[in-house]
Amino acid sequence: MTKHLTIVDHPLVQHKLTYMRDKDASTGKFRRLLREISLLLGYEALRDLPMTTTTVETPLQETEAPVLAGKKVALVSILRAGNGLLDGVLELVPSARVGFVGLYRDEETLQPVQYYFKVPKDLADRPVIVLDPMLATGNSSAAAVTLLKEAGARDIRFLCLLAAPEGVARMKEAHPDVPIITAALDERLNEKGYILPGLGDAGDRMFGTK
């Protein structure tokens, strides 16, 4: 059985993450680092994609060689911040289908409020990678995964940058079948539901709002 939580402890990932945490990192620097990290995290998240073989003719002879099996991967970004991971992962799988789940977290209740949902057809036949840099209470990711399952998705992975133990537990309870891939498991949430030590509000830092 696949591990429920994978922490990508590659030195490059950890180095870049440290500079993203720095409150003085500019919007441009934050965005650039997130894009770079998304390539490395995406590489890990896609590690166990199903494979098959095809026949290829090299300049020397015909051979059987590995290729990805089945329908194209679907990447689903949880707006807004998920878009910070999307471009990099799309570079790894340029033919992926792309969906969007619009959710924001109500600051008082910490419950997700949905404002958009558009996903590729045939989700049941595709590996689905859900993208959102922050897993805090887990309410947003759990809601997004529920919506995707209602739309037919069966093989789902959740890719984030930072996870709080509370969010990992929430996801494990709500969706034990969904593996989480993250760069770090932080200490805890503060009273406002922010990850500590964290990096602040990922959406605001990436888009320069606030």
Ligand SMILES: O=P(O)(O)OC[C@H]1O[C@H](OP(=O)(O)OP(=O)(O)O)[C@H](O)[C@@H]1O
């Ligand atoms: O695990 P949770 O407690 O639900 O918190 C995590 C969510 O909060 C952030 O989004 P936010 O609501 O700030 O929306 P944004 O991406 O538009 O900034 C983040 O990108 C997650 O979607």
Ligand SMILES: O=c1cc[nH]c(=O)[nH]1
């Ligand atoms: O720490 C947090 C928690 C939720 N959303 C964020 O962007 N950051």
Ligand SMILES: [Mg+2]
């Ligand atoms: Mg935000």
